[in-house]
Amino acid sequence: MKKIMALIAAILLSWNCLPTNTISASKTSSHVNTQHISRHWKKSKDNIKFPILMYHSIAPTGNSLNVPIEQFREELSYLKRKHFYFLTPEEAYTVLKTNKKPRKNIVWVTLDDGYKNNFDALKNIHKNYKAKATVFDIINSQNASSFLSYYQIKALKESHIAIQNHTFHHLELNKLSNDKQIEEIDRAKNSLDIFLHQNTISMAYPAGRYNQTTPLIARDTGHKLAVTTNEGLASRDNGLLTLNRVRVNKGIGLQEFERIINHG
Numbered sequence: 001m002k003k004i005m006a007l008i009a010a011i012l013l014s015w016n017c018l019p020t021n022t023i024s025a026s027k028t029s030s031h032v033n034t035q036h037i038s039r040h041w042k043k044s045k046d047n048i049k050f051p052i053l054m055y056h057s058i059a060p061t062g063n064s065l066n067v068p069i070e071q072f073r074e075e076l077s078y079l080k081r082k083h084f085y086f087l088t089p090e091e092a093y094t095v096l097k098t099n100k101k102p103r104k105n106i107v108w109v110t111l112d113d114g115y116k117n118n119f120d121a122l123k124n125i126h127k128n129y130k131a132k133a134t135v136f137d138i139i140n141s142q143n144a145s146s147f148l149s150y151y152q153i154k155a156l157k158e159s160h161i162a163i164q165n166h167t168f169h170h171l172e173l174n175k176l177s178n179d180k181q182i183e184e185i186d187r188a189k190n191s192l193d194i195f196l197h198q199n200t201i202s203m204a205y206p207a208g209r210y211n212q213t214t215p216l217i218a219r220d221t222g223h224k225l226a227v228t229t230n231e232g233l234a235s236r237d238n239g240l241l242t243l244n245r246v247r248v249n250k251g252i253g254l255q256e257f258e259r260i261i262n263h264g
């Protein structure tokens, strides 16, 4: 029966064929069990600060946000060499909530929008660098040729890549009514929850834009964390629904990379 349901779901992909009321009906619990993750982690005296790296397209050219794959690999290799622990969204939540971490250096690698080139860039990073990463995916883009398909997303998820919410249409949330914001965020979360059989706990605000109500909507639709494009290291001082990130620009050398992961 499950297989038949999955097949029907796959046929409805184009995700946007799925009616909103069907999506909302299957909302999963937003509880995150942090205990099993953090049992051996060490508590810090001061509030933990760590880099949430922000990438987009992994390609030699593109808009101003692209990073060539050679640079991306060099940076992952550096993080591995320096014994960084790569966080999942659930682990990032645990760090922020409990102020405990697994080792000295931690990092959360994130890529926004779900560009198709992310597939080659990410599929072997766990094997090659013991790395994990998170793609903040725009649900409505999955039918567009330059973005990850549903099947690529499924495959990435099986390779230690978390797939999280970047809304349904990538509209700037600060310009939308509350109802429209709820629809954009909730519909995307529920699509991910259903198709990937998960509880999506984090989101990235499109273009980093949000207003006063956006973090409350993110919380009320079941998200534990939300990331912005505000520059700096992340800590619980930011607020868990308005976390800073560290933008990685094209062409920076390892010296500059080291500076930004340590200081934001």
Ligand SMILES: [Zn+2]
Residues within 6 Å of the ligand: 112, 113, 166, 170, 205, 206, 207
């Ligand atoms: Zn985006």
